[in-house]
Amino acid sequence: xxxxxxxxxxxxxxxxxxxxxxxxxxxxxxxxxxxxxxxxxxxxxxxxxxxxxxxxxxxxxxxxxxxxxxxxxxxxxxxxxxxxxxxxxxxxxxxxxxxxxxxxxxxxxxxxxxxxxxxxxxxxxxxxxxxxxxxxxxxxxxxxxxxxxxxxxxxx
Amino acid sequence: xxxxxxxxxxxxxxxxxxxxxxxxxxxxxxxxxxxxxxxxxxxxxxxxxxxxxxxxxxxxxxxxxxxxxxxxxxxxxxxxxxxxxxxxxxxxxxxxxxxxxxxxxxxxxxxxxxxxxxxxxxxxxxxxxxxxxxxxxxxxxxxxxxxxxxx
Numbered sequence: 001x002x003x004x005x006x007x008x009x010x011x012x013x014x015x016x017x018x019x020x021x022x023x024x025x026x027x028x029x030x031x032x033x034x035x036x037x038x039x040x041x042x043x044x045x046x047x048x049x050x051x052x053x054x055x056x057x058x059x060x061x062x063x064x065x066x067x068x069x070x071x072x073x074x075x076x077x078x079x080x081x082x083x084x085x086x087x088x089x090x091x092x093x094x095x096x097x098x099x100x101x102x103x104x105x106x107x108x109x110x111x112x113x114x115x116x117x118x119x120x121x122x123x124x125x126x127x128x129x130x131x132x133x134x135x136x137x138x139x140x141x142x143x144x145x146x147x148x149x150x151x152x153x154x155x156x
Numbered sequence: 157x158x159x160x161x162x163x164x165x166x167x168x169x170x171x172x173x174x175x176x177x178x179x180x181x182x183x184x185x186x187x188x189x190x191x192x193x194x195x196x197x198x199x200x201x202x203x204x205x206x207x208x209x210x211x212x213x214x215x216x217x218x219x220x221x222x223x224x225x226x227x228x229x230x231x232x233x234x235x236x237x238x239x240x241x242x243x244x245x246x247x248x249x250x251x252x253x254x255x256x257x258x259x260x261x262x263x264x265x266x267x268x269x270x271x272x273x274x275x276x277x278x279x280x281x282x283x284x285x286x287x288x289x290x291x292x293x294x295x296x297x298x299x300x301x302x303x304x305x306x307x
Binding site: 035037038039040041042043045046049050051054055056057058060087088090091093145146147148150151152153156 | 257258270274275
């Protein structure tokens, strides 16, 4: 099964044993991981909080949903995402990656949907991109995971 | 315009936190406290026959039996159940010294409807989480199983 014939500028984020394919427009910046402040009482996939452009942003290890906890090393990077639709303009967040993300222009012939991991948590679709196992994150699912619907947004 | 608000910088479990200095906070030195385990509390103060329990917390914010605490910071003293946080040290900071930004922790809130850390102060030296006093008080009360939360 093939995707529609659009060209999409995207980033391949190496996370755990696969890649996350995300439109470049969702990512504000890719950078080194800064000092992390632990966030007590948070789920294990939240690694902590870091300062980005003088804002506190949470850093998460989505790879925990597909494999062992990430090890932060010299090649680790963070992809800082713009706030998800419907969230406050300050609610940037970051996803830890194993290495520098790769920029791609995705076109139909290079992308095949696979049945593998069809029900994988927080992946809307699994893909094969030039032999690389990849997935498109389920943003609606991530929004439910990230934000407690009953809790007020941050207001110190 | 001068910002007259203040924050308390609380230090415990090897980390610093900031809390807006609201009027319903009471700080008691260790010598005014009864240091004895009661439930999950490490100390208490009896006020008009009522027990105000105070908790020493570890880095993961789970209660620990003892720490190097010097003061108890009681929250919600205008309510029927004040709850205390035992801190190693504290100091008052002017809001004008800090750059506090809103923050929304990811994941479920530890107490219904409220996150404990709704902001953070960002500086060149790092990042300090800001506490929501009422949410922290609710969390501490919940350690004894109040409010329908598991301890």
